[in-house]
Amino acid sequence: xxxxxxxxxxxxxxxxxxxxxxxxxxxxxxxxxxxxxxxxxxxxxxxxxxxxxxxxxxxxxxxxxxxxxxxxxxxxxxxxxxxxxxxxxxxxxxxxxxxxxxxxxxxxxxxxxxxx
Amino acid sequence: xxxxxxxxxxxxxxxxxxxxxxxxxxxxxxxxxxxxxxxxxxxxxxxxxxxxxxxxxxxxxxxxxxxxxxxxxxxxxxxxxxxxxxxxxxxxxxxxxxxxxxxxxxxxxxxxxxxxx
Numbered sequence: 685x686x687x688x689x690x691x692x693x694x695x696x697x698x699x700x701x702x703x704x705x706x707x708x709x710x711x712x713x714x715x716x717x718x719x720x721x722x723x724x725x726x727x728x729x730x731x732x733x734x735x736x737x738x739x740x741x742x743x744x745x746x747x748x749x750x751x752x753x754x755x756x757x758x759x760x761x762x763x764x765x766x767x768x769x770x771x772x773x774x775x776x777x778x779x780x781x782x783x784x785x786x787x788x789x790x791x792x793x794x795x796x797x798x799x800x
Numbered sequence: 801x802x803x804x805x806x807x808x809x810x811x812x813x814x815x816x817x818x819x820x821x822x823x824x825x826x827x828x829x830x831x832x833x834x835x836x837x838x839x840x841x842x843x844x845x846x847x848x849x850x851x852x853x854x855x856x857x858x859x860x861x862x863x864x865x866x867x868x869x870x871x872x873x874x875x876x877x878x879x880x881x882x883x884x885x886x887x888x889x890x891x892x893x894x895x896x897x898x899x900x901x902x903x904x905x906x907x908x909x910x911x912x913x914x915x916x917x
Contacts, residue, residue, distance in 0.1 A: 792844065
């Protein structure tokens with residue numbers, strides 16, 4: 685029954701070693717989001733895809749990239765992870781971008797990234 | 801710019817009692833949406849309840865209700881009959897309906913709720 689799936693749930697990487705986190709959805713939603721959540725903080729939006737249209741937040745570091753090869757999958761690539769990139773990474777989806785009670789964002793369980 | 805303020809870093813409640821989690825907001829958008837999410841220690845963000853700024857009635861979903869006071873710009877979450885499984889972090893979030901912000905959720909810092917047996 686899982687609707688937004690993130691793999692792996694826990695990821696350990698070395699400083700500077702590229703890492704890819706994956707997200708898939710069974711909801712056929714148009715929009716997919718990536719959030720970064722550091723310990724005891726609120727989630728922070730990194731970017732989102734509306735269909736194939738990529739939208740980067742202004743303050744997202746260049747070190748973070750994303751790919752959406754099809755409707756179901758979206759990947760977060762961290763090109764050169766630093767110690768400050770250790771965080772929970774949350775993927776979310778929504779049917780459309782507009783606000784509305786029937787258009788809430790559905791979140792996956794997250795991937796907790798550790799950088800050694 | 802939008803801002804969400806949750807002034808309670810932590811709250812404690814006895815099992816079976818009701819608890820109110822505070823949320824105030826600030827926005828220049830005439831139309832907006834307010835959301836509450838629950839985040840257990842496992843990490844998943846679980847949608848609880850939504851209130852639109854033009855909704856005439858306060859939203860309710862089972863044991864969750866939203867005390868929406870538009871003039872005071874507050875959207876407090878009320879959990880009735882607390883259960884041990886309600887122990888989690890709770891986030892209030894807002895999304896504007898205009899311009900470039902109509903997709904973006906702005907989150908508060910969260911309130912950690914602990915339900916005591």
